[in-house]
Amino acid sequence: MDKYEKVTELARRRGFLWPAFELYGGAAGFYDYGPLGGPLKRRIEDTWRKFFVIEEGFAEIEAPTIGVEGVFQASGHLSGFSDPLTSCGECKEIYRADHLIKHIVEVPDALSNEEIFNIIKDNEIYCPECGGNLSNVYEFNLMFKTMIGPGNKMPGYLRPETAQGMFINFPRLLRYFRDTLPFAAVQIGKSFRNEISPRQGVIRLREFTQAEAEIFINPANKTHPKSSEVKEIRVKFYSQAAQERGEPEDMTFGEAVDCGIIAHQVLAYYVARTYQFLLAVGISPNLMRFRQHKSDEMAHYAADCWDAEVFLDRLGWIEIVGIADRTDFDLKAHMALSKINLKVFVPFNKPVKRQKLMVKPDMKALGPMFKGKAKAIADALKALNPEDLRGDRIKINIDGEIVELDPSLVSYGIVEEEVRGEEIIPHVIEPSFGIDRIIYAAMDHAYYEDTVEGETRVVLRFKPAVAPIEVAILPLMDREDLVAPAEKISDELRSLGLRIDYDTSGSIGRRYRRNDEVGTPYCVTVDYETLEAGTITIRDRDSMKQVRARTDELAKKLKALFEGSIQFQEAGVPINANEQ
C-alpha cells in the first residue's frame, strides 16, 4: 500500500472524506466531508480568514453560487469554457473540432457546430490518427447550466470560480472602501466545473471550495508597504528560467523581486503570505515550491502568475494555489458588457494645470440648419484640432458624408484648466486557493508512521490550529469514580470552546492510538491521583511523552500549549509512563 492509499483509506475510515452519494452508486467528482473532515476544513478556512481577512484587512463577502448569463459572457467562461469536440468513428480518438479546421478558417470560434462539421465534410478532413470518419461536432461545456424561475426564460450557471462575485460587486466595494485604492475583497465558497474526467480523489472535483482574494491596486504603484516584513523569507522558486534548467532555486522574496523573477512587490508579498499560510496549516516547506507559469500556459491577459505546488505521494507536484496579476482584464470585460463605469478616480498629489482647446459650436445656428444631424456635427467639431478649425471652410466627415461649414458657426479658444486627478482601471492581484487540495495536502504531509514495540503507530501530525479534535479526555478506566470527574473536566473545557473528544472505551493504549490516528494533539487522562491529589496527565501526540499537571490549571496549560507560549515539558512535571 502506498502513502496515497494509506491516507485516503484513513480519511475514509475515520470520517474525514467520503465519496458522495455512495448509497446510490456514487458520482465521480463529488465528496462529502465527514465528522472530522468538516471541522478540519472549517479550521483551515478559519486560518485563511485569520491571514487574509483579519491580518490583511480584506473584506469578506458572500455572493450567490448561481450566476446570470452576463457575468459569464463577460468573464469569457461561456465561450471559452465550451469547446466543440468531434470523435473518430474508427479509433474513438477525440479532437477539438475547431482545431482541425484552423488552416481553412481564420476564426473558427465564430462558427456554429454545424458549420464546423460542414467544413470538415466539404474539405474531406478525416481522423488525423487513423483516417476514419469524424462524428458530428458536439459541444462540451464545463459550465453547469440551470434555469432561473419557470418558463426557461432566464438561464443561470453555477459559478466556475468565486472571483466573479468580487468583480461584479466592484462599484459597491469601491464605495465601501471610501473610493480609495488599494482594497481587496475575498470569498470562501463552492465553485462548480463539470469536469470531463474527475480523478485522484479530492484533487479534481466537480464541486469544490475556493478561497479567493481580489486585490485591486493602482497599476502605477505595484509596491507593497509591508514587503520588508517578508523579504527575508526563503523558499524554492521554480521560475520560467529555472524550469528550463529543471532545477528550482532557493532565494529570498527580496532577492526574487530585485532580480526580476517575480514581476513586482505586490505579487511577491502575496506569494510570501501564501507561503506563511500554507506553513500554518501544516504543509511541509520541504515539499512545497513556487512555480511560475510558462508564457504559453499563462492567460494572455496575465502579467505574471505563480502557483504554489506541493509534492504528494503518487500524484507528484500538484497546484494548490495560484497567484496571478490579472491586470485590468476582468474589470475591462465587465465594463464593456455591462456599460457601467468601473474606473476609479485617483487624485494627483498636486493639481496639474493644463492648456485645453475649448470648441463651442453655435447650436442656435446649427440646430435649425441641420436638424437631426446637428448633434453629430457638433460632436465632430469638438473633436477637431485648431488647424482644422481655421481656414475658410471647415470640412467634417459625418458617417462618410462630407459636410462643409462656415467657420462662423463655431468658436474656439485655448483655456487653462486644473486637473485634480485621473480615472484609472485598477489592476487585480488574485490569490486563488483550492481548499480541498490544501486539505488533502495537509493530511498527506501530516501522515507519519513509526514503530512502537513492533506495532505500527499511525499519526496525523496536524498543527493544533487545524486539528479537528484538540483534546481527548480519557478516564484511565471505565469506572464511575473516574468517569464523573473526567466528564466534569470535559464540560469545563468545552465551555471554553475547545474541541473535545471524550472516550472511555477499551484500554488506554488503544484510545491513545485512535487519537494519534486522527491527529489529536493532546490526551488528558484522569486517574486515581486526580481524585487524591487533584492532578491529571497530559500526553503529547508527537513525542508520546506525558506530564502531570494540576487539574485546576489544565485549561490554562492547554491554552498556553495551543498558543505556543510554552513547551510541552513546561506544562507539568514529566512522568515516565512505563514505570507506573
Added chain:
RNA sequence: GCGCCGAUAGUGUAGUGGUUAUCACUAGGCGUUGCCAACGCCUCGACUCGGGUUCGAAUCCCGAUCGGCGCACCA
C-alpha cells in the same frame, strides 16, 4: 470521452456454477485491566447495480456505476 485492469462486512482479504460465504483487524456488549493497538466470552456486519445464460449466478456473459493506470481534457 477512449483503452486496459479491478470491485466480497467499517478496513484488509480467502473462496466457489449447488447446504448457513472464510479469516484477521476494527466496532458494540460483558468480564478483566493502574498509562501506549493486552486478554477471555458474546454480538453486529459484505458478494456494487441492472439485464442475460442456467434447474440454480455472488461466481459465466453483456451493460451501467465507481475506483486505479494510460490517452485526451484541465478556460
